[in-house]
Amino acid sequence: MTGRSTARGAALLALVLAAAAALWLLLPHGPATHRYTLVFETAGQLVPDDDVQVAGRRVGRVRSIELTDDNLAAVDVEVQEPYAPLRLGTRAAVRLTSLSGVANRYVTLTPGTGPPLDDDTRLDLAATTPVVDLDQVLDAIDARTRGNLRRVVAGFARQYAGRGAQAGQAARYFGPALSTSRQLLEALGEDEGTLTRFVVDSSRLVTALADRRGELSQLVGNANAATGAVAAETGSLTRALGRLPTTLRRGRTTFAHLRATLDDLDVLVAAAKPATRDLAPFLRELRPLLARARPTIRDLRTLVTRPGPANDLLEATRNLPAVGEAATPAFRSATGALQKLQPVVDFARPYAPELTGWFRDFGLGAANYDANGHFARVQPVFNQFRFDDSPEGGRLVPIPGDQRFDGYRTGQLRRCPGAASQPAADGSSPWPDASGALDCDPTQVPPGP
Numbered sequence: 244m245t246g247r248s249t250a251r252g253a254a255l256l257a258l259v260l261a262a263a264a265a266l267w268l269l270l271p272h273g274p275a276t277h278r279y280t281l282v283f284e285t286a287g288q289l290v291p292d293d294d295v296q297v298a299g300r301r302v303g304r305v306r307s308i309e310l311t312d313d314n315l316a317a318v319d320v321e322v323q324e325p326y327a328p329l330r331l332g333t334r335a336a337v338r339l340t341s342l343s344g345v346a347n348r349y350v351t352l353t354p355g356t357g358p359p360l361d362d363d364t365r366l367d368l369a370a371t372t373p374v375v376d377l378d379q380v381l382d383a384i385d386a387r388t389r390g391n392l393r394r395v396v397a398g399f400a401r402q403y404a405g406r407g408a409q410a411g412q413a414a415r416y417f418g419p420a421l422s423t424s425r426q427l428l429e430a431l432g433e434d435e436g437t438l439t440r441f442v443v444d445s446s447r448l449v450t451a452l453a454d455r456r457g458e459l460s461q462l463v464g465n466a467n468a469a470t471g472a473v474a475a476e477t478g479s480l481t482r483a484l485g486r487l488p489t490t491l492r493r494g495r496t497t498f499a500h501l502r503a504t505l506d507d508l509d510v511l512v513a514a515a516k517p518a519t520r521d522l523a524p525f526l527r528e529l530r531p532l533l534a535r536a537r538p539t540i541r542d543l544r545t546l547v548t549r550p551g552p553a554n555d556l557l558e559a560t561r562n563l564p565a566v567g568e569a570a571t572p573a574f575r576s577a578t579g580a581l582q583k584l585q586p587v588v589d590f591a592r593p594y595a596p597e598l599t600g601w602f603r604d605f606g607l608g609a610a611n612y613d614a615n616g617h618f619a620r621v622q623p624v625f626n627q628f629r630f631d632d633s634p635e636g637g638r639l640v641p642i643p644g645d646q647r648f649d650g651y652r653t654g655q656l657r658r659c660p661g662a663a664s665q666p667a668a669d670g671s672s673p674w675p676d677a678s679g680a681l682d683c684d685p686t687q688v689p690p691g692p
Contacts, residue, residue, distance in 0.1 A: 276303065277327035279320055280365045286316035287337040287348055287374030294349040295320050302326040305350060315368070320350060331357025334429065335366055337374035348374060369433060590681065593660035593674050600663075659683035665691050 286308050295303035303322035311317050322329065332355025340347035384392065403410050431438050452459055473480060549555040553562075591598070609619040628639040659681065661672030666688050673685050 275324050276321040277324070277329070277362050278306070279322065279329060279360070280363065281318045281320060281335045281350065281371055282311065282365060282367050283316045283318060283337060283371050284368065284373045286318060289316075289318060289337060289348045289350070295322060295352065296349055297326050297352050297354065302352070317365075318350065322352070326352075326354075328359040328362070329364070330355040330359055333360070333366065334370050334372070336372035339374060369435070593681065597660065597663065656687050657682060657684045658687045659685045662688050665689055 289305055289308055291305050291307055293305040294301045295305065303320055303326070306319045306321055309317045309319070329352070334353040334355070336351050336353075337348055338351050340349065545555075547556045552558070609617050611618055611620075627642060629642050631638055631640045659673040660683070661667075661674045662683075662685070664672070666672055673683075673688060
């Protein structure tokens with residue numbers, strides 16, 4: 244009995260262990276997963292249990308695919324840790340394993356760098372990219388497209404003929420170029436509104452250019468003429484470009500000082516703003532004046548420069564150095580004469596009132612007039628002879644020379660300027676000669692108060 248019980252116990256234990264192993268195999272286990280919903284324009288023949296990959300590594304699977312109310316494909320996926328939870332900015336795309344298969348699709352994720360996303364988060368069309376099937380590509384290649392494609396291939400053949408090595412070197416840059424282009428296109432896709440506005444504005448620009456195609460043609464023609472003129476001056480342009488580095492080095496100091504000048508100029512501009520408010524009315528009133536000034540400016544231009552020799556201001560200016568050389572001795576002599584005349588002027592200046600009065604009184608001497616005109620009464624005095632009125636005389640007798648001035652008054656007064664009338668109360672007259680240049684006596688004044 245004991246051996247039979249032991250065998251039964253061992254069989255029961257084995258059965259329990261087998262059941263536990265089956266449950267372990269059948270029940271889900273492994274890393275924790277997070278579920279998300281990806282919305283595509285089309286599921287692209289995805290089926291449940293297709294791979295969800297990150298950088299070519301399976302990190303999850305497609306759980307289910309449903310059709311939304313707006314006829315889009317809602318793909319429910321689960322992603323394992325540590326690749327989940329996904330972060331904001333994650334992008335999803337449907338890819339082909341190969342071109343030869345039909346149901347060989349998978350979902351690839353490009354992780355974002357934002358904050359973590361909650362489970363069951365929905366990634367809309369802005370973050371997803373559907374698959375491009377080979378039939379869509381083949382359907383686009385009609386007879387005309389195939390002909391154009393053959394010409395493109397033939398053109399590539401002519402372009403790369405004998406340039407295989409250079410093409411190989413260029414091919415190494417295709418990867419970075421495509422990666423950068425992809426990032427650019429993704430950025431454009433994220434900002435679809437701005438891209439739409441850009442396309443619309445570009446269309447308006449092209450339309451405006453089409454309306455102005457005549458002016459644009461003239462612009463292109465003028466640009467062509469300008470480019471031709473620049474090409475004709477290649478030598479001068481080369482020399483100018485050769486001197487440009489030196490000019491820029493020398494101009495660096497000027498530009499450095501210019502910055503400080505501009506800072507000071509800001510203060511001037513700020514102070515000038517109140518005055519500029521009245522500048523517009525002033526300019527409006529100035530416009531008629533400028534219109535009327537055109538004849539004057541035209542005459543002034545003729546005065547400054549006129550065809551012909553020795554007839555304008557420019558030629559006169561050119562002759563000024565010769566005139567200056569000829570006039571220098573005369574100016575030097577005139578300067579000497581004025582310096583010598585200065586003492587005479589200093590002496591005569593105080594007597595200006597008396598001299599003016601003499602001219603006035605001398606004019607009054609002949610102020611009387613009759614039918615014959617003006618006349619003056621004069622009394623000649625002859626002191627060379629004397630009349631002998633004795634009874635036996637009655638003739639002119641010569642006067643000896645030492646007696647001719649007998650009876651005349653001598654010792655004339657030496658009055659100072661302004662002493663012809665009584666002294667002023669403020670002492671301004673007679674004029675005192677503090678320098679001693681005048682031979683006058685300030686005490687000789689008329690009697691009276």
